[in-house]
Each structure stands twice: as structure tokens, then as C-alpha cells.
Amino acid sequence: MLKLIKSPNPFLQKKLSDFDFNNPLINPRDLEEQMIQLMVEENGRGLAASQVGIDARAFVIKTEYLEGVTTPFALFNPILVGADQELIQDYEGCLSFPIYFYLLKELKMWLYNFLTEIIKSI
Numbered sequence: 001m002l003k004l005i006k007s008p009n010p011f012l013q014k015k016l017s018d019f020d021f022n023n024p025l026i027n028p029r030d031l032e033e034q035m036i037q038l039m040v041e042e043n044g045r046g047l048a049a050s051q052v053g054i055d056a057r058a059f060v061i062k063t064e065y066l067e068g069v070t071t072p073f074a075l076f077n078p079i080l081v082g083a084d085q086e087l088i089q090d091y092e093g094c095l096s097f098p099i100y101f102y103l104l105k106e107l108k109m110w111l112y113n114f115l116t117e118i119i120k121s122i
Contacts, residue, residue, distance in 0.1 A: 004038060004042060004051060005050075005051055006095075007096055012051065012096055014050060016049065019058050019076040019077050020056075025055070025056060028058075028076060032060060032074035034052075035049070036072045039072065039095075042095050046060065047059060047060050057076065058077070061073070
């Protein structure tokens with residue numbers, strides 16, 4: 001089972017490698033399932049692979065802002081391709097830096113191009 005890494009662990013600052021579907025460190029479905037379980041147990045809204053000690057560009061998110069998507073899911077090797085211009089104000093925190101919470105204005109929806117075994121792009 002995965003364990004949450006908390007600051008000041010230097011792994012949290014590491015530039016991560018692409019997730020290699022041809023030679024994965026861990027099965028992507030298992031990684032997604034375990035990261036979602038940990039995120040939910042820790043009452044998070046997102047969790048990056050670096051936060052569980054995995055050197056891969058991957059993260060899981062809850063989907064409260066994605067219309068028609070009701071369950072958390074993983075994104076692998078995301079690339080920012082655009083963003084909605086509507087701003088929302090919300091509190092933001094990080095499971096690896098648990099004492100910090102900020103009130104932020106951020107774009108409502110970031111659009112990602114990502115690879116998974118099921119979804120090829122948004």
C-alpha cells in the first residue's frame with residue numbers, strides 16, 4: 001500500500017519522469033486505485049505520484065468541476081493545452097504540506113491532454 005510523503009522530504013521537489021506504459025514501475029490501474037484510496041482516506045481533492053514516492057508524471061483528482069464525471073480518476077503524463085477563463089475562489093491545501101491552506105482565485109477548469117489505458121485525450 002502507498003504511503004503519503006510529507007514535507008520536508010526532498011522527493012517532493014524532484015522533477016518527475018514520464019510514466020512509461022511500456023515498462024511501468026507499477027501497473028497503472030493499481031497505481032490509480034491505490035492513489036485514489038489514499039487520497040480519499042486523507043480527505044484530499046488530488047494526489048500526485050511524487051506525494052507517494054513514485055517517480056512518474058501522474059496524479060489523481062476528484063471531479064467536482066467536470067460535468068458528467070462523478071468518480072476520481074488518474075491522469076498520466078498531462079500536458080496543459082488551455083484553460084477556461086472563468087475564475088473561482090476556493091481554499092487550497094496540500095496533503096504533503098498539511099499546515100498550509102490558502103484562499104486562491106484560480107481558473108475553473110484546466111484542460112489536459114493525457115494518456116491512460118482507457119482515455120486518450122480530452
